[in-house]
Amino acid sequence: MTKNSTRLDHVVLWVADPVAAAAFYETAVGLEPIGLAEYAEGEVSFPSVRVNEETILDLAPHSLATRMRMLPGSADSAGHPVNHVCLALPADAFDTLRARLEEHGVPVSGIDPGLSGARGHATRSFYFRDPDGNVFEARHYD
Structure with a gap:
């Protein structure tokens, strides 16, 4: 992995149920879940699945939208894939x-x-x- 070149790191997907989404990506798509136990324990805000050694998909619950304050209107993106x-x-x-x-x-x-x-x-x-x-x-x- 080259850490000092431009790469796609992650894509955040809005999902209704992160645990169910992780199960879909693991069983139907074959991607490895990351942080699922930590999410279930309330230690992290969402789980992810690994696409490859450089890229993950974050599975963000719709309820997280109210905490999206990095840009004006960010919270409005919840539910819009x-x-x-x-x-x-x-x-x-x-x-x-x-x-x-x-x-x-x-x-x-x-x-x-x-x-x-x-x-x-x-x-x-x-x-x-x-x-x-x-x-x-x-x-x-x-």
């Missing part, structure tokens, strides 16, 4: 994720070929929603 978050995966992990989501009854879109992204043109991509309505795209590049 981002348009989508894109996960770039190796081809085998892409296929595994799609099968895993379908196995857990998560609706997935059709396969979209040739979309552009941070690494150029992706070979395939598809979309799915988490239980809170946050939209994810999964893709892989050759």
